[in-house]
Amino acid sequence: MASGEVSAVELTAAHHARIDAVNPVLNAVIAEAREGARTAARAADQRRASGAALPPLHGVPMTHKDTHDAAGLPTVKGSPLFADTVPTTSSLIIDRLQAAGVISTGKTNVPELAAGSHTFNTVFGTTVNPWDITRSAFGSSGGVAAVIAAGIQPAGDGSDMGGSLRTPASFTNRVGFRASSAVADRAPDAALRSAGVLGPVLGAVAGRRPGRILHRPG
Known part of the structure; x- marks a missing residue:
């Protein structure tokens, strides 16, 4: 990116193309702002x-x-x-990501109010596991884990109280990291509201290429 070998416009176009290719089956990306993303990429x-x-990003x-x-x-929370x-206005984690250079392109699915271990809700439906679409991507960060495993993006933001980063990541062959509550940054008014912490889901593990196994069984 720094050398100009690849441009932000090209990366964003590839990102959108991958959403178009896999999301009709995956159902992980539930809102987009494509023109805003293209404008940010040009900038x-x-x-x-x-x-x-x-x-850095x-x-x-x-x-x-x-x-x-x-x-x-939109922030529908399922x-x-x-x-x-x-x-x-944006959450602290989104402000930090954008300050680091991230181009925000949309939102990923969650269980209703993030209260569930399967990424399903009555507004957007079910997010499936890109390794096997008959299987769950778990939750509550299942949409984030699924878009990474499907090759839409290399990393993403989630949150975790009792496993909401770690378990979807394990279901999709990614890595989810829950930092200690005393270490993780949070908004000033959030410290007493939840034992959950914000954190990342990261890309491929065990040498396996992401996003190439999305298929219909049989």
Whole structure:
């Protein structure tokens, strides 16, 4: 990216193409803002061309877990109660990712109110496991784990109280990391509201290539 060998516009186009290829079966990406992402990608390329210092995740397209507010994108949390919610400000984790150069492209599915170990809700339906679409991607960060395992993006944000990062990652052959509560950053008003922490799901493990096994059994 820094050398210009690949551009943010090209990465974003590849990201969108992969969503188009696999999401009709996967059902992990439940909201998008493609024109906004393309605009952000063009701005990222202009920044590189200007010679300005680049942040560590410069130009990386990424969808976000749908319990995390991202300004201008819906935050439905898998619940009919929030079906029309579009926040005007972003969660701390989204602010930090965007400051690091991430291009926000959409939201990923969760169980209703993130309260469940299977990524299903009555608003968007079920997210399947890209390794075997008859299997669960678990939850509550199942949508995030699924988009990474399907090759849509290399990493993503999630959250974890009792396994919501770690278990979906294990179901999809990824890595989910739950930091200690005393270490993980959180918004100033969040410390007493939840024992959950924010964290990442990361890409391929055990030498296996992600996103090439999505198929219909038989």
